[in-house]
Amino acid sequence: MPSLPLEADDPREIGQYRLLARLGEGGQGIVYLGDGPDGRRVAVKVLKATSEAALSRFAREMESAKRVAPFCTAAVLDSSTAGRHPYVVSEFVEGPSLQQRVQERGPLEGGDLDRLMVNTASGLTAIHGAGIVHRDLKPANVLLGPDGPRVVDFGIARAVDAETHTQMVGTPAYFAPEWLRGEPPTPASDVFAWAGTMVYAATGRPPFGGGGNIPALMHRISSEQPDLSGVPDRVLGLLLECLDKDPQRRPTARALLVRLADPSAERTVPPSDAAPPVQTAGVPLGRQETVTASPVKRRGRTGLLVGATVVVTALVVLGTVGLVALLGDDDGDPNRTLPGSTSSRPETTSNGGTAQPTGGTTTGSGQGVPAAFSGTWEGKVSTPSLLGGTNDTDVTLTLTEGSADGRAVYHAWGCTNALKLTAAGPSTADFTETVVTDKADTSICTGGTVKLTLDGGGLRYESPNLIGGGTTTGTLRRG
Secondary structure (H helix, E strand, O other): OOOEOOOOOOOOEEOOEEEEEEEEEOOOEEEEEEEOOOOOEEEEEEEOOOOHHHHHHHHHHHHHHOOOOOOOEOOEEEEEOOOOOOEEEEEOOOOOEHHHHHHHHOOOOHHHHHHHHHHHHHHHHHHHHOOOOOOOOOHHHEEEEOOEEEEOOOOHHHHHHHHHOOOOOOOHHHOOHHHHOOOOOOHHHHHHHHHHHHHHHHHOOOOOOOOOOHHHHHHHHHHOOOOOOOOOHHHHHHHHHHOOOOHHHOOOHHHHHHHHHOOOOEEEEOHHHOOOOOOOOOOOHHHOOOOOOOOEEEEOOOOOOOOHHHHHHHHOOOOHHHOOOOOOOOOOOOOOOOOOOOOOOOOEOOOOOEOOOOOOOOOOOOOOEOHHHOEEEEEEEEEEOOOOOEEEEEEEEEEOEOOOEEEEEEOOOOEEEEEEEEEEOOOEEEEEEEEEEEOOOOOOOOOEEEEEEEEOOEEEEEEEOOOOOOEEEEEEEEO
């Protein structure tokens, strides 16, 4: 990354960090190259905001930022609001920004663009997972390091927001429409900005143009369709969804990650999400995707050829009921099962709904659920994350004595699965799971196997993760 000499009024030290050069300056602050006490090179960003409200919010945001998994992000190492210069210290990424790369060498193509999309979606997933809204995702805040793209400057814009008493902190070309309506930024706003950044990477321009005529730019963002001419066809459909004017219709960062990794994943559009056909510049209308008033499935066109790195990124999201098969093409069978899995996607009915799993009231051996397991059970289950920590959800299991069928609802994950008894003993019962509904509309709910063991007055829940190892576990009690 190019640097400039320190200016006369620049500090030479901030906290325990020795400043060496300037890396850049923007509306939020000045970024310096520094040396840490251990000799490690770091990036030190000095915040321009000075009000008490801004500093208080900055301190809270940076504490959250330190919890963001350093996977496709520049890890936040330190921060302080003491003294004259509030600052944040992050991992130094040796490489140009995406904006510099495109300006100097032109748009990204092929695998370079694919890796950029996957890595930045992974970084955004980790940021949102820590409860942070980036608010200023743009080409200048994506650094192309030697080990891959990294998202930087997450959480800082909120402190500037408090200082300026406005929501218009950021780069206008990547503002989301709801932001212009005075609504607070949300993770969906970041997804809109992510798509705009990817359009810039693929074409060399933002989807709604730029220039100095800010009112005209705001009008285009609010009222006009994006110009996606030059965007590769394999990612066109996904980017269109992310640039939808309605934030409720955009996929989450987590869903982006899964759909980039698994091109066969589908998105179900709710009936209330009806929209007219979209005319995309440079693409014949006959190739446009149309969303009608009835529930339909929209296939992503994201036919990315991904390798082991993508497998790891997708495993960040969820475990047993939250993983999808990670390889496939856009024309793959949506009802296919994961390797080694006995479950599959439910069939789609003629009206766009999902068919209920079929099955009798007994297993193949004539067994039904024993009386000791019968009833409604509630509790929390956790699955390990490869980024550290766990992904948790409350779960409700419903089992009926003598029946082989049951139901599991994973509330935080938005998944409802059908259970089928496969074996039962005095203290254990084994089930297979099949997805019934995915209310989170992330297309990441899957089935698997569940083992329940009587444990005192409760049930011990165990479900091996289908990909990547580990087990989802928890203890349930009668509701």
